[in-house]
Amino acid sequence: MIPLSPTTIGAVARDVLKEATSSKMMLALLLTIGLFLLALTLSLDLDVVDGALAGSRIFGRAAGTAIVPVDVFLRPAFQALAWVTFYVGLLFGIVATADIAPRLLQPGRVEHLLALPIRRVELVIGTYLGVCAICAIATVFAVGGVSLVLFAKAKMVTVAPAAGAAMAFVAFAAIYGVMMAVGVLFRSAALSAGAGLLTYIMGVAVSEKNVMLMWTTNKPLRTVLEVVSAPIPNLRALADVGAGAAAGEAVALQAVLPMVGGAAAFAACGVLLAAAIVQSRDY
Amino acid sequence: MTADDDDVRLCDHGPMSAGPVHDAVSATGLTKRFGGVQAVRGISLTVPAGARFGLIGQNGAGKTTFIKMMLGICRHDEGSIRVLGSDPEDVSVRRRIGYLPERLAIPPSFSALAFLDSVARYKGIAAERRRGECRDLLQLVGLEESAWDRKTGGYSKGMRQRTGLAAALVGKPDLLVLDEPTDGIDPMGRRQIRDVILDVAKGGATLFLNSHLLQETEKVCDHVAVLHQGQVVVAGALSVLQRKDSFRVAFRRPDAAALVAVANEQGFVVDDSHERDAGHHHHDADRLVTRFTGTDAGALSQALARAIGAGLVVVEVAPELVELETILMRSMAPAGGAPTTPTTTTTTTTDGARP
Incomplete structure (x- = not known):
């Protein structure tokens, strides 16, 4: 067992985060979220009386006439926000972070890093955690912003947007494990992004595994489909859980925990594979 | 004095040294193959602690591969290597090594100060000392103060090289490994860098220099080794070889x-x-x-x-x-071949080993 230094891992994650905050993709992401929040702030007008919505306008148009509790009124919006955060945010995250691991291993950079008191495993784990921290910061920025706007407009405090975003974070953490393994294997941002997108598509498609299995009676093909899809996190199920929670539905922990655990195990396998690749390589 | 005592000498210098130290680098029978190419063919080499050592040879002779094996960046196939008395992959040893790669890629969004601070952090230097040491080093290598807080993405090659050298000096290393340190630096700057390197070496650090500039090696180093086709063909004290x-x-x-x-x-x-x-x-x-x-x-x-x-x-x-160029040319000549420059003589050195 290799003794790992949390300080070193933290320092690697810190550098990854520091570098990413200067990248154009990250700035574009944060700017997009900021513009969305600004538009929401300026366009949304809610008249709330004792927790009930007496009137609402979006871009100056009335959005409903019935007097309903404000949290009930906003449920569909939260649900939509959760889905957008999940599906669009994931895609953006895949593209924005694809070059981080290959960039660390570029010639002239990796030699310098490996000559420092950093174990290769620490470099991999630190990079993974740094990327996850980037994702967490973007998520917190978006969710925190929406929550602040709602608090200002409706004096409403809710964790609903956070529940949806949490599922998106879990999904990204799983996908980035694969992206990292492919990224360090080929030292290519394009292949890393490709692996991320493939996992994303397979993760969505895996929820329809039974439908796909019905397409064929060929036993070897069915076996291949079963085996290949077995470890892939069911992204659609995660998205539905997040959207349901955002809409105020009760979360069945006994159903959610295995999904989250499976995604975490999938991510851990990706990181371990990446660590094994970096550990075995000459640079 | 025992045989072991010969191997482990007391060293009263070295910025981070405490007590007895081994040879700075000791390699025995190192080999390395990349696919079908035998890059290193049984290198045995010793760099005494405190020496100013120069590794010379043609492109593709195995110099950079040897340096990478020395630093644990690349693993050897056969043989053994010890750096500062330990395995090259030992993290505690790497704290005592400063390394400037041939083409250092500094994160372009980092300023020189941020880059050095990051290196100092990895080397475990306390937060209160970090900023002061980083500023001192940037001053030492001659990087203009106005550039310290600017992103390195906008630096010239020479400025990046100076930043890299400063980073290699973080933590007052016992072993300073420099791969083409003056690459991209103007003649005046080269002299300044050479003075910095010599000052560091005077402080007791072992210097390991890989440079294509033989005059630079001649001026800085007191020991050299010539690599040719993955083998050491000449090694020894420069005063003896010359x-x-x-x-x-x-x-x-x-x-x-x-x-x-x-x-x-x-x-x-x-x-x-x-x-x-x-x-x-x-x-x-x-x-x-x-x-x-x-x-x-x-x-x-x-x-x-x-x-x-x-x-x-x-x-x-x-x-x-004998000029270093002559030593290099002669050592790479086929066995029994004629001297390759008119200034060479038939004189052979006494302890300049020619394996």
Whole structure:
């Protein structure tokens, strides 16, 4: 067992985060979220009386006439926000972070890093955690912003947007494990992004595994489909859980925990594979 | 003193040294193959602690591969290597090593100060000391202060190289490994960098230099090794490798016409190589450059006394040295091959090992 230094891992994650905050993709992401929040702030007008919505306008148009509790009124919006955060945010995250691991291993950079008191495993784990921290910061920025706007407009405090975003974070953490393994294997941002997108598509498609299995009676093909899809996190199920929670539905922990655990195990396998690749390589 | 004591010497210098240290680098029978290419073929090499060591050789000779194996960046197939007495992958040893790669890629969004701070953090330097040390090092390598907080993405090659050198010096390393440190730096800057490197070496650190600039290696290093086709072909102290068994003696005599004859009578041979090398005649007006073969100072003194007695005036006496370029060319020549430059002699060094 290799003794790992949390300080070193933290320092690697810190550098990854520091570098990413200067990248154009990250700035574009944060700017997009900021513009969305600004538009929401300026366009949304809610008249709330004792927790009930007496009137609402979006871009100056009335959005409903019935007097309903404000949290009930906003449920569909939260649900939509959760889905957008999940599906669009994931895609953006895949593209924005694809070059981080290959960039660390570029010639002239990796030699310098490996000559420092950093174990290769620490470099991999630190990079993974740094990327996850980037994702967490973007998520917190978006969710925190929406929550602040709602608090200002409706004096409403809710964790609903956070529940949806949490599922998106879990999904990204799983996908980035694969992206990292492919990224360090080929030292290519394009292949890393490709692996991320493939996992994303397979993760969505895996929820329809039974439908796909019905397409064929060929036993070897069915076996291949079963085996290949077995470890892939069911992204659609995660998205539905997040959207349901955002809409105020009760979360069945006994159903959610295995999904989250499976995604975490999938991510851990990706990181371990990446660590094994970096550990075995000459640079 | 035991045999082991020879191997482990007490070292009273070195910025981070405490107690006994081993040779800075000790490699035995190192081999490395990349696919079908045998990059390193059994390198055995020792770099004494505190030495200023230069590794020279053609492109593809295995120099960078050896450095990478020395730093644990690349693993060897066979043999063994110890750096500062430990395995190259030992993290505690790497804290004591400063390394400047040949083409360092600094994150372009980092400023020089941020980059050095990051290196200092990895080396475990306390937060309160970090900023001061980083600023001192950037000043030492001559990076303008106005650039310290600017992103390195906008730096010139020379500025990046200076930043890289400063990063290699973080934590006062015991072993400083520099791969082409003056690459991209102007002549004035080269001199400044050379002075910095020499100052660091004077502080007790071992210097391991890989440079294509032989003059630079000659000026900085006191030990060299020549790699050729993945093997060490020559290694040793530069003073020994460069020594010829002869002295260069220059005379003057008012009667120039008889100069050569008188010098020959006293055992001094007119130095043709000097004539060819310098591109002028061997005696300009009344000055004659000769060679006295032998290392016996007594015999030289007697010959000089006879020459003086015969009316010659001695204007220069100096031991003859072989240029590093000559050592390199000669060491790479096929066995039994003729010397490759006109200034070479048939003199062989005494302890400059030629495996």
